Amino acid sequence: MLKLYRWPSDDWQSIHTEMPSEIIWADLLNATAEEKQFVERLLKIRIPSEDSLSEIEASSRLILDHGTLYLSSPAVRHNEDNEAEITPVGFLIGPHVLVTVRFAQLPTFDDVGKRIGSDDSLENGMCVFTSLLEAMIDRGADVLEHLGAKVDKLSHGVFKGGLVRTKRPVRSSRRMREALENIGDLADRLAKVRDVLLGVGRVASFAHDVGSDWITAASKKRLQAVSKDVASLSDYETRLTDKIQLLLDAVLGFINIQQNELFKILTIVSVVGVPPTILVGIWGMNFKHMPELDWTFGYPLAWLAVIASALLPLFWFKRRGWFE
Numbered sequence: 494m495l496k497l498y499r500w501p502s503d504d505w506q507s508i509h510t511e512m513p514s515e516i517i518w519a520d521l522l523n524a525t526a527e528e529k530q531f532v533e534r535l536l537k538i539r540i541p542s543e544d545s546l547s548e549i550e551a552s553s554r555l556i557l558d559h560g561t562l563y564l565s566s567p568a569v570r571h572n573e574d575n576e577a578e579i580t581p582v583g584f585l586i587g588p589h590v591l592v593t594v595r596f597a598q599l600p601t602f603d604d605v606g607k608r609i610g611s612d613d614s615l616e617n618g619m620c621v622f623t624s625l626l627e628a629m630i631d632r633g634a635d636v637l638e639h640l641g642a643k644v645d646k647l648s649h650g651v652f653k654g655g656l657v658r659t660k661r662p663v664r665s666s667r668r669m670r671e672a673l674e675n676i677g678d679l680a681d682r683l684a685k686v687r688d689v690l691l692g693v694g695r696v697a698s699f700a701h702d703v704g705s706d707w708i709t710a711a712s713k714k715r716l717q718a719v720s721k722d723v724a725s726l727s728d729y730e731t732r733l734t735d736k737i738q739l740l741l742d743a744v745l746g747f748i749n750i751q752q753n754e755l756f757k758i759l760t761i762v763s764v765v766g767v768p769p770t771i772l773v774g775i776w777g778m779n780f781k782h783m784p785e786l787d788w789t790f791g792y793p794l795a796w797l798a799v800i801a802s803a804l805l806p807l808f809w810f811k812r813r814g815w816f817e
Contacts, residue, residue, distance in 0.1 A: 495528040496520045498609045500616050518609070518621045519592045520602065532592060538585055541565070543596055546581035554692070555699040562586040562700060566692030568629065569636075569685050570597035577685055584622055584696065588707035591618030593625070601628040619708055622700070623715045629693050630722045636686055637729055640679060644736055647675055651743055665751060672744050680737050687730055694723035761807070768802030 498518040519532055521540065529540040538561055546565040548554060556563040564584040569577050583594035593602065605624050609615050615624060651672060700708065701716040776785065776795055785791045 494522045495524055495532065496522070496606070498606060498621070500609065516590060517616070517618050518606075519590060520606065521592065521594045522598070523596055524594070536587070536590060536592065538587070538592065540585075540592070540594060541583050543581060546583045546594065555695060557703055560587065562703065564696040564699065566629075566696050567685075567688045568595070568597070568599055568601075568692075569689055570599060577682055579685055579688060584625075586618055586622050586700070589618055591621045601625065601632050604628060619712045623712055623719070626693055626697055626719045627715070629689065630719060630726070633686055633690055633693075634722075634726055636682075637726060637733065640683055640686070641729070641733055643675075644679060644733055644740070647672065647679070648736065648740055651740055651747075669744055669748055669751075672740075676737060676741050676744065680734075680741075683730060683733055683737065687727075687734075690723050690726055690730065694720055694727070697723065765803050765806045768806065769799045772799050772802055 496519075497516050498520070499515040500517045519536070521528060521532065524532075524540075532538070533540055541563065546554075548565075554565045562585070564586070566582055566584070567579045568582045570580045572578050578597075580595070580597040580599075582599070583592075585592035585594070595602065602625065605615070605621065605628055608624075609621070615621050697716045697719040701713050701720065772795070776783075785795065788794065
């Protein structure tokens with residue numbers, strides 16, 4: 494779909510037959526070949542493919558060609574299962590027109606599009622580009638705040654919620670498994686936010702430093718502010734990453750503690766059971782002459798010896814602090 498936005502008119506409906514001079518933004522969303530050719534022919538630019546926009550090296554994402562900036566950055570979309578996915582976004586910026594190439598519905602683009610015609614700060618393509626970056630930063634900040642709240646809640650559950658304080662090992666194992674799943678989900682979402690911040694920071698810094706005459710001082714100031722916001726959010730993201738790593742280490746430590754408790758129980762059981770087994774094995778031998786068999790109190794004495802042989806190891810483990 495091709496959608497054209499123009500200024501100062503408040504009419505920003507799609508146009509497919511002509512390219513008026515007041516057009517400031519051409520938004521290509523899963524565009525057809527005809528729509529791409531239409532934009533390429535009228536603006537004398539080339540529309541990159543999804544594969545080229547997905548390249549990770551800076552030389553492919555940040556290009557200045559004949560006065561036109563070819564920039565790309567990752568963005569986050571939600572699929573049909575409401576799972577976050579990375580999708581590439583291309584920005585083609587000229588002296589007057591901004592062309593965006595995307596392959597997913599992004600709320601930030603729709604929000605900026607609704608402001609065109611009513612917001613005086615969106616009077617040219619560079620202003621729209623800067624507003625899109627600012628909207629992506631605002632979106633990233635909201636996501637980081639949401640993830641930060643979830644990390645704090647998970648941290649409280651791990652350290653103060655009794656993750657292993659239960660008499661039922663099965664329930665404790667289920668809690669730790671859920672905690673590991675939540676940590677993995679948070680780490681994955683945080684990594685996607687990091688990719689978006691890195692991409693936005695790159696394109697903002699490159700557009701600010703490119704030095705083209707048509708990039709005004711006001712736009713450069715806004716781009717510089719975007720770069721500072723990215724640096725600030727990156728620091729916050731790093732802190733969340735460190736905290737998630739701490740939670741992961743803590744949960745793995747609790748798992749090791751639980752395994753050690755299990756091995757401790759198995760060790761006690763095995764040691765306690767050895768002496769009675771030896772005694773029973775001896776008295777169970779089928780020898781003809783065994784003095785104990787002729788004793789009047791041989792049977793109760795045998796039981797007493799078996800019980801004592803089991804209690805003595807338990808008393809020893811108690812003295813050693815194994816039951817604390």
